[in-house]
Amino acid sequence: MSMITADPQDVPKVEHFAFTPENLEKAKALMANYPPGRQASAVIGVLDVAQRQHGWLPRAAMDEAAKLLDMAPIRVYEIATFYTMFQLKPKGRYLLQVCTTTPCWLRGSDAIMKACEEAVDGKTFSLQEVECLGACVNAPVVQINDDFYEDLDADSMKKVLDAFRRGETPKPGPQVDRQTSAPVGGPTTLKSE
């Protein structure tokens, strides 16, 4: 029996959070999308800005967002805990979001998962199992920070991870000879002029 709770206990205490001037600018631009008095609608965007700045979302950042948006802190906590995209605990530099939904699983996500689990150290890599990422045509798929790495197998997964570890950024998209979702090895139809 597992104890469920949205409030993580074992996170480092962050006393203070402040938006950098550029990020504050970004947050204000998001708020300007909504009519006056409805600035709270920008909460998801503002939290995203905060998460990108800090790497994850400490409670201090949520409180800061609440202050900026003039809403009760609990309303921000509700949103931040509802969406799995908000990281309430510190994570590694790269967040590996491995899709294990049926199409990816049929195409071998178990091997991908295993490769990622071996790489996880909490500093460079963190792991999250996710539901369908919507790229089933290129299954199996892993989202690493903002990019999708597709058509993976155990070897190519390791190569991608090694590249990240070296500090490089491997090319996102299919890791086989394939242009986006087109057939492997080039087009097979509509080849004539």
Place this chain on the structure above:
Amino acid sequence: MPKVKINGEELEVPAGITVLQACELAGLEIPRFCYHERLSIAGNCRMCLVEVKPGPPKPQASCALPVGDKQEIFTNTPMVQKARNGVMEFLLINHPLDCPICDQGGECDLQDQAMAYGFDRSRYHENKRAVPDKELGPIVKTSMNRCIHCTRCIRFATEVAGIEELGATGRGESMEVTTYVRHTLQSELSGCIVDLCPVGALTSKPYAFEARSWELGKTESVDVMDAQGCNIRVDTRGAVVMRVLPRLNDDINEEWISDKTRHAVDGLRFQRLDRPYVRKQGKLAEATWAEAFAAIAAKLGNLEGGKVAAIAGDQCDAESMLALKDLMDALGSPNIDCRQDGAKLDGPRGSYIFNAGIRGIDQADAILLVGSNPRWEAPVLNARIRKRYLHGPCPIGSIGPAVDLTYPVERLGAGPASLRELVDGKLSFFEKLKAAKHPLVIVGMGAVARPDGAAVLAMARELVEKLSAVREDWNGFAVLHTAAARVGGLDLGLVPGEGGRDVEGILAGCEKGEISAVYLLAADEIDTKRLGKAFVIYQGHHGDAGAHRADVILPGAAYTEKNGTYVNTEGRVQQGFRASYPPGEAREDWAILRALSDRLGKRLPYDTLDQVRSRLVVVNRSFGAINEQQPGSWGPFGQGGSASDSPFVSPITNFFMTCPISRASRTMAECTASRGQAMAAE
């Protein structure tokens, strides 16, 4: 008015109501968990499913569905029954079914409705989810495994109490109701979420494992913790008051009561005066009634009336105050007062009651608070003002302490100078009041319980008269009292007679030795050090300030132990009933005064409670109309002259401890400890 058919019977219902309400009008009970009359509609428990035609061929949540003309509603079809059974089965999947150890057992909506819709065994073989309990302070105990996520508590906190502190975090199976950050709820109404919780997730912490609902005697009564006169039900087991619950009264408290009303009653078990005492050689010694009366008779027997004085306390019933007044008259003393805080109120009835009535707040379209912090002085009334604020545009201004009232307030100033400017039309808020059809000026004790109170009161009168707020159909002059006994005392004329002294005069007289004997009727809010060498008779129920200074103590009854009449701040006469007997030798207060009068040779002309009550009506006709608000007469009151510059200060510094009962209460002490710092910061 739409016509609907409910289970084949035609019914005309008001437009704009929901299907659930229509079914209730038809006398049908619809099971529900999340729906509550006084909260917004959530529609998330799905227990109230009904079949509606025309409509999609599936059950509909009746709480969130408006009625339409020619609608056919079915509440007893196989489809409805099956749907509700299904909902109940889902609700019970994660419910621990620990009714035998749950405090809600016996008064649990889930338990009751499971009797009608529950399945007799579980088809769910997985583990139930486990949710950590939350720390919500000394009033609310949590057992979050039992929570069914109806969100009533969240909606109450957000809408009625005005504290956005509770929320639902997580999603799906990991959803939980929480404050997220662990802290005591910063509300004076937090106990109400215990009543609202349809299961045992939120239960009363002070009452935890104390009693079962079916073993309690239930007595309807009236609260005396503040001047609002909230309607309560006192639950007793034997002689002990176990808990206090609200009673429905739309005119006064709707169905809320404050934490103090609800939980100060454990103070009734401690520090009680259960026998008479007489001071002998500087020490209070136990005595019999005869000895106590003899000591009083020896002292009062040869005193002239002007040397005797009496002060009535803040929680006295009208009967005992009347007996005190009659006794003082018989002794020839004009020195009597019921205004311990020195409030300068003794004009016509309209000058000291909440003329607009508490219901009038709903009607008001501009509100001015003068020297009042209603959040502490009358939390339920404050919630009513908040309800008005939520209902639509209503400018609210305040001259007085800067406090968070749970709704936005335009702060106009701190003291009499700002009020003067407002009356002279120099502040822009004056225009807002002027434009309002039903302006409401609420005058708190912070404005009138001060040496220049009469001048402030005169300014307030000038203001309402300038605003034409006192007319046939509306009286916007409203005094918000802090003492439950105050309006009753003023109605009975417990103010100094010709040449008499008020509280300040009595205390000054004691210091100078001009007053030789003082009768304190449960009066503890005065500076007892100033009583000097006077002979002090204290009649009351708690060993508080007054009893410590007393030379003779006569043990009386607390509000749950006597049949008493109380007049609330709006001038509504209400009767409370005895829930248990006073401890030991203690007696009902009017009867003590009656017995004493006999011993002093000034026998009061009544022998039974009915006779006292007949006399009440003779003294003031408004006592003849129980539960009705009698309009107050209007006339000149207050006094011209200049007011000082000192700001208005609310008389309450700690909401949780304002009377002998709440000062003796352990729960209130815990509340003070857990919220003391936050309150000091405010």
